[in-house]
Amino acid sequence: MNEIVLKDEIIKLKKALHVSIVAHFYQKDEVFELADFVGDSLQLAQWAAKDENPYLLFCGVGFMGQSVKILAPNKRVFMPKIACCAMARMIDVGYFDQNIEILKAAGIKEEDILPVTYINSSAEVKARVGMMGGYVCTSSNAKKIIIEARKSNKKILFVPDRCLGQNIAIEMGLTSCVVGDGSDPKLSDILCYNGFCSVHQLFDVEDIAFYRAKYPGILIVTHPECKPEVCALSDFVGSTSQIIDFVQKLPKEQKVAIGTEYNMVKRLRNENTYILSSTKPECPTMNETSLQDVYNALKSIQEERFENEITISEETRKWAFVALSRMFEL
């Protein structure tokens, strides 16, 4: 089938089967254009949880589909492809518990640790955080969550993105360390798990120097998953949605170099908008989803094969919901 026929078939099937399609900002254009709703991970989960169609096709990565299932357990959530966020895969419950043991060995009692997990983590990790009284956060509300979490007077264990944890610590004038890096965690306010996003690690201070030298007056915009030294040299640091909002409000003639995922920046582009990298910073797993995968997923629903369905045990869902709800309450 050529692309036009494939698109037509997808539109017909989704209507006939009562399936909604959502797509993250980092998806390829052809998939992005077909979605009923597009957004960042939290926006997608919130929209999908309220959507009335019984079936949802989530074009994104695994933890995002899981977030919908945590919020709306009766909805049947499918992925065109089981794609996993590289950062979310850097931590599981075993690694989480290992970090707790390292902190205990350093003299910090478990009851004095309050975990905060970035939404880019599995349902199991969110559940473990929920059981320990902790919170989920996003890149746009991480500061607010940490302010609240610190009222407990406990040490904050921030998982899995060390860069987001370090960047928030710097913004708040707090100290941070990476668990297991040899430093004494008792001396730091925020103890970061050693995870990172391989895409946002691609941006460097040299890239900023290059663009500033080439285009005097250019604005540098980055995501808080970038390295602290990159964020420190940026004119604006924000979540995916905050970056879109910031860039769209700039005058067209303002030059701007953006340090985040390629597909999203490409859609924001005019002749004065640049990607802050000499390489193409595509998220490999986000880019796995194709139109053919979307079509195959719809056929699998139609033929009641129900492939790539997201399932979570009720015990895990319950505790992950607790951690997510603490964020929503704020």
Ligand code: SF4
């Ligand atoms: Fe995960 Fe990074 Fe891809 Fe986002 S861009 S889904 S954080 S690997």
